[in-house]
Amino acid sequence: MTFTNLFDRFASGILSLSMTEATRTKLEAAARYASALSGDAPIVGNDKDQIVFVGSGSVKLVAHASAGREQVVAFQFAGDLVSVPATRAHAYSLSALDDCELISFPADEFFKLVQQEEGIILEVLKCSLVALANCREKAITLGRKTAQERLASFLVSMAERGGTPVDRGVELHLPMSRSDMGDSLGLTIETVSRQLSELRASGLLITPSRSKFLLLDLAGLQARAGHIRAAA
Amino acid sequence: MTFTNLFDRFASGILSLSMTEATRTKLEAAARYASALSGDAPIVGNDKDQIVFVGSGSVKLVAHASAGREQVVAFQFAGDLVSVPATRAHAYSLSALDDCELISFPADEFFKLVQQEEGIILEVLKCSLVALANCREKAITLGRKTAQERLASFLVSMAERGGTPVDRGVELHLPMSRSDMGDSLGLTIETVSRQLSELRASGLLITPSRSKFLLLDLAGLQARAGHIRAAA
């Protein structure tokens, strides 16, 4: 895969609507390409706001508090557009969860270039509102849910995003580690592990390998997720 | 104050850039006006995504989990534009914290009308990205901070938004109750109260009345907020 192909994928994914050839050329010039593997240093620095397109693979957006505490603010997957803010009260970084390819733009430049392209900026706005809705869901999870509800919510939402239905349930490949899950759910790695064991013991899922999850009872998980619909 | 004045304030605040007369007329036709007081029933229903402009006063955006648990997702003040999502896994509502005036639009209609107005949609996008950044800060607070850090973070951010410098420090009028603060910070009302007492005992602030806060040592509060800058 070449970087030109990567830009094409970006263009057809996000910029699918009309775009002038001039804008496309300028955007392509402003783009910075990167590919990274899990364990690599964070991809995006934090001097300026960035807009990053995930061409393939998956990433985590991490916020850093004092004392080395980390909060995973979002997991993002191929095709997603991510806003990575510059450091203010907290520092942010974007790290690869697996082999992935990214295109990044300085946010100010990006907006300047696409603002005349009405369909595109609306598309970007919609991405941003989806990210906002996801982040609010995360706020509920972090603020008002028990450890078990957090795990169940997480698994259900991952199943909705990228689960593949199989005969016995829904299969999931989760590229993040238990530690990443903990940092995303506001829990320790031990609590994540314990709650997973409990869900396993309840027959709701099995884990054929470390990154593979087979959800046997999605309704049961939903019931444990503390969603409003499952409420009495 | 008439509702026409209210729309004018919206137009000059958010739509300050060029807008055709036709679009303005259509927007005005799509607008639904509401005024509400604290304690009133939630203002915005949850059948469809809404875009709400806060003309005056202040509101809380609340997400509802099962078992009656509530998470305040954001406090918003005069001049803010708020995206209120329709119910999905959780239900959302917008409630007045004090006497306030609002304009709401169905989100789909709003976007349809402003998408041709390039300056405006960019402005809306920027609002959305600010909301996203705020929500991410909240995720850090809820996921990785102690009760004391949460309170300190909250007070510092409120001071940045609407504090008035006085000779002894920074004065704050907070329209929300302790209960709202707790629901925003993922704490109980008792914990909020206890941590406030501790901050008082440390000489960082005094509370001349229930809604009035005098922050005596903003740097001291910042140091307790768990921000990256205050880190060792």
Place this chain on the structure above:
DNA sequence: CGCCTACTTGAAGAGGTTCAAGAACCGTGG
């Protein structure tokens, strides 16, 4: 096949919640 890292499990401890009571704010009415 073996080692290293990631995950799991166990037991003690801390921070926050819950339940319960008391104090202070503040609008109301005298």
Place this chain on the structure above:
DNA sequence: CCACGGTTCTTGAACCTCTTCAAGTAGGCG
């Protein structure tokens, strides 16, 4: 202007969930 009453806030003590610290197990890559 002050007394009153209701609500909101504060404080206290027991409990519980999750964390911390520690050890053991199992993937999975060489």
